[in-house]
Amino acid sequence: MKHYKGYLIDLDGTMYRGKERIVEAVEFVKEIAKKDIPYLFVTNNSSKRCDQVAETLVSMGIPATEQHVFTTSIATANYIAEENKDASIYVIGEEGLQTALKEKGFTFRDEDVDYVVIGIDREITYEKLAKACLAVRNGAKLISTNGDIAIPTERGLMPGNGSLTSVISVSTEVKPVFIGKPESIIVDQALEVIGTPREQTVMVGDNYNTDIMAGMNASMDTIMVHTGVTSKEQLKTYEKQPTFSITSLEEWKFL
Amino acid sequence: MKHYKGYLIDLDGTMYRGKERIVEAVEFVKEIAKKDIPYLFVTNNSSKRCDQVAETLVSMGIPATEQHVFTTSIATANYIAEENKDASIYVIGEEGLQTALKEKGFTFRDEDVDYVVIGIDREITYEKLAKACLAVRNGAKLISTNGDIAIPTERGLMPGNGSLTSVISVSTEVKPVFIGKPESIIVDQALEVIGTPREQTVMVGDNYNTDIMAGMNASMDTIMVHTGVTSKEQLKTYEKQPTFSITSLEEWKFL
Incomplete structure (x- = not known):
C-alpha cells in the first residue's frame, strides 16, 4: 500500500x-x-444533482458535501462549455443533467442545435429519440454522459444510458463522445x-x-x-x- | 429481362x-x-395488420387483398410457432405485431417468458425496455421483426426498429434473431x-x-x-x- x-x-x-x-x-x-x-x-450517474447525491451519502453516515461530488453531468456540461460556451443543446436526461447544463447558461431547444446530449432518462419516449436522431442527422454533435450498458437495481440489471444512446448511434451511424x-x-x-x-x-x-x-x-x-x-x-x-x-x-x- | x-x-x-x-x-x-x-x-413494416396494408394499397389504386400482403409480423409469428407453438411471449410492438402473435394463440406475459419479441413501437417506454432486458437476462430468446435502422418520414429519417432493438442487445449483450x-x-x-x-x-x-x-x-x-x-x-x-x-x-x- x-x-x-x-x-x-x-x-x-x-x-x-x-x-x-x-x-x-x-x-x-x-x-x-x-x-x-x-x-x-x-x-x-447523471440523474441526480450533486447536492442530492451528497444528501444521500450523509444519510448513510458518509461525510460528504456537494463539493465532494463530481457527476458525469457536471463533466458533460464542462466539456461542452470548453468547446462552445454559447452552445444550443437538445437534451434527453433527468434532473441532474438538466440542471448541470442549465447552470452553464446553454440554450435549450428541440432542433437546429449544436449538440444532442443524452443521459439516463427513465421517461424516454420515441419522440425524444426521434428529435435526437433528426438533430444529429442535421449535424449536431452527439454527447453521451456515459456508456454504461446496465444499471443494477433491486429488480435486476436495467437498461443503462449506453444502451439508450445506441438508439441514436445505431440509427444515425454517428458515434457519440462518451464523457463518463x-x-x-x-x-x-x-x-x-x-x-x-x-x-x-x-x-x-x-x-x-x-x-x-x-x-x-x-x-x-x-x-x-x-x-x-x-x-x-x-x-x-x-x-x-x-x-x-x-x-x-x-x-x-x-x- | x-x-x-x-x-x-x-x-x-x-x-x-x-x-x-x-x-x-x-x-x-x-x-x-x-x-x-x-x-x-x-x-x-410490423406496425400494420395485413388487411390494413391492403386497404392502403387499394386506396392508391393498387390491386391488393389481404392475401397479397406478407408482413414481418406474420413471418415472426410463423417463426416462433415453428419453434414452439405453446410459447409464452413478452412483446413490444404495435397493432400489426400484436395481432399476428395473438392469432397464433401464444401466451402473453411480462416475465418468465420463452421469447421477447420487438417490433417498431412509437409508444416505447423505459419500463417496456426494462422488462425486455430482464426477460432476456432470464433466458428468453430475443426476436426482432427487422433490423432497419431508420424509417423515412415527412420529418426525415426517424429511429427504426433495429435501433430500438439495440437497447436490448447492447444492454444484455445478447444478439437478436432478425426476421425481416x-x-x-x-x-x-x-x-x-x-x-x-x-x-x-x-x-x-x-x-x-x-x-x-x-x-x-x-x-x-x-x-x-x-x-x-x-x-x-x-x-x-x-x-x-x-x-x-x-x-x-x-x-x-x-x-
Whole structure:
C-alpha cells in the first residue's frame, strides 16, 4: 500500500449497493476525512444533482458535501462549455443533467442545435429519440454522459444510458463522445477539481470496465475493491491489473 | 429481362413514398394482375395488420387483398410457432405485431417468458425496455421483426426498429434473431405463401441493403428499382449486383 494525497472514489458498488451502504466503505471515507486528505466522489450517474447525491451519502453516515461530488453531468456540461460556451443543446436526461447544463447558461431547444446530449432518462419516449436522431442527422454533435450498458437495481440489471444512446448511434451511424468512466475526460476534470497531483491521487472502484479502466486511461494508480461488479475471479482474466486489489475497503491501510 | 412466374414486391420506396403512390409501380402491379401472375407484397413494416396494408394499397389504386400482403409480423409469428407453438411471449410492438402473435394463440406475459419479441413501437417506454432486458437476462430468446435502422418520414429519417432493438442487445449483450429483410427467413416464408418456384420468382425493391440483399440471401433473382433508398451511383459501389437494375418499374418489360 502507498500514501496518496487524494482519493477519487466511485459510488455504486463501492460506497453502497442500491439503498444499502457498505459499512467498511463508510469507515474508509471517515478515516480519509479525519486525516484531512482530499477526496471526491466520481459517478457516472447523471440523474441526480450533486447536492442530492451528497444528501444521500450523509444519510448513510458518509461525510460528504456537494463539493465532494463530481457527476458525469457536471463533466458533460464542462466539456461542452470548453468547446462552445454559447452552445444550443437538445437534451434527453433527468434532473441532474438538466440542471448541470442549465447552470452553464446553454440554450435549450428541440432542433437546429449544436449538440444532442443524452443521459439516463427513465421517461424516454420515441419522440425524444426521434428529435435526437433528426438533430444529429442535421449535424449536431452527439454527447453521451456515459456508456454504461446496465444499471443494477433491486429488480435486476436495467437498461443503462449506453444502451439508450445506441438508439441514436445505431440509427444515425454517428458515434457519440462518451464523457463518463472509463473515459479519461471525467477523470481529468475530477483531478482539476480535487487539485492533487495525478501521480499522487488514486482511483477507487468496484467495476473494472468503468472505474479501474478510467483510472488507467488517465494514467493514475487504482484500487479495485470487490464489493460490487467485478469479482476476484473475473479480475484475473484481465491482462492489465489495478495497482491494488482488495476484498473490502477495511483492508486498506493508510500509510 | 426474363419471364417470372411470381413477384415478391417491396412497398415503401417501391410502391409508394410516404403517402404518395409511385404511378409507374401501380401500372406495373396492374399488369402483373392482368396477366394472372402471382404476386406478394413483402414488407419489414410490423406496425400494420395485413388487411390494413391492403386497404392502403387499394386506396392508391393498387390491386391488393389481404392475401397479397406478407408482413414481418406474420413471418415472426410463423417463426416462433415453428419453434414452439405453446410459447409464452413478452412483446413490444404495435397493432400489426400484436395481432399476428395473438392469432397464433401464444401466451402473453411480462416475465418468465420463452421469447421477447420487438417490433417498431412509437409508444416505447423505459419500463417496456426494462422488462425486455430482464426477460432476456432470464433466458428468453430475443426476436426482432427487422433490423432497419431508420424509417423515412415527412420529418426525415426517424429511429427504426433495429435501433430500438439495440437497447436490448447492447444492454444484455445478447444478439437478436432478425426476421425481416435482408434475412432470408421472411423471403423463404414468402416463397411458400406465393407458391411459385424460387428460381422462377423475383424479388423487387428499392433498397439494396434490405430488399436486394434479402433476394440474394434467399438465392433468388432480384430487380432493383431506383425510386427509393438506393441511387444508381450507390449501387455501383456494391460488389454483388442485382439481376436487373431499372430507373422506374415502367421500364420493366413482361416477356
